[in-house]
Amino acid sequence: MILVEVNNVQLACIEHNDNLSGIGFFGCITSAGAMYETPSTSGLAHFVEHNLFKGTKSRTARDIWMDSARIGANFNASTSHNHIISYVTFPNENAGKAIEILLDTIFNSVFPEEEIEKEKEIVIAERRGMEDDIMSKFIQQINDEWMPWPIGHSIGGEEDTVNTFTREMVLNYKEFYFNAGNMAFVYVGPLPINQVEDFVKTTMPDNIPWRSPDTFAVDTLWNKNAGSNSR
Numbered sequence: 058m059i060l061v062e063v064n065n066v067q068l069a070c071i072e073h074n075d076n077l078s079g080i081g082f083f084g085c086i087t088s089a090g091a092m093y094e095t096p097s098t099s100g101l102a103h104f105v106e107h108n109l110f111k112g113t114k115s116r117t118a119r120d121i122w123m124d125s126a127r128i129g130a131n132f133n134a135s136t137s138h139n140h141i142i143s144y145v146t147f148p149n150e151n152a153g154k155a156i157e158i159l160l161d162t163i164f165n166s167v168f169p170e171e172e173i174e175k176e177k178e179i180v181i182a183e184r185r186g187m188e189d190d191i192m193s194k195f196i197q198q199i200n201d202e203w204m205p206w207p208i209g210h211s212i213g214g215e216e217d218t219v220n221t222f223t224r225e226m227v228l229n230y231k232e233f234y235f236n237a238g239n240m241a242f243v244y245v246g247p248l249p250i251n252q253v254e255d256f257v258k259t260t261m262p263d264n265i266p267w268r269s270p271d272t273f274a275v276d277t278l279w280n281k282n283a284g285s286n287s288r
């Protein structure tokens with residue numbers, strides 16, 4: 058593994074030349090997640106992740122998926138208690154375009170109001186589905202009973218908290234956590250590091266805010282969101 062820094066963001070490149078599938082991987086890992094939430098914002102990290110592919114300054118949600126389909130790229134994202142990861146897999150010959158699309162969603166998402174309202178229904182339906190799954194219900198019950206906040210609560214949040222989320226809250230969350238001091242990129246594939254570095258440099262903005270992880274206090278963000286979250 059080789060580590061370099063691109064516009065203050067760490068980029069880890071793992072050369073994988075024996076990959077017979079011809080598929081590469083590029084992801085963005087952000088130090089965020091459910092453990093940084095308060096009871097009144099439970100599920101917000103997961104909700105932000107769900108809305109990352111809903112439109113950017115230059116692409117609609119449909120454009121994102123059509124551009125992805127044209128190059129055989131597959132985008133996905135996940136949230137845990139301590140990170141949000143957004144990633145793409147792609148044919149190696151289309152690495153540059155795939156990386157450009159992913160970085161567009163990370164740095165230029167506009168979170169349209171109508172998409173946020175639609176996504177509330179999707180997230181709530183997803184949570185209800187987990188409630189119907191016996192194993193998921195058992196694990197969550199154990200976490201609720203034995204794990205103290207903030208580890209024990211559901212990553213997906215509660216219906217009453219999800220319904221309070223606003224576009225302003227989503228934008229504040231992204232601004233606070235998605236910055237150069239709190240994220241890293243990972244590439245796995247056969248391309249040399251200088252080529253991957255060039256793809257990232259030509260796509261990502263050069264004025265990304267940098268905040269030391271030492272300054273990340275939950276109260277700082279939620280004081281900012283207090284007006285949006287008091288219903």
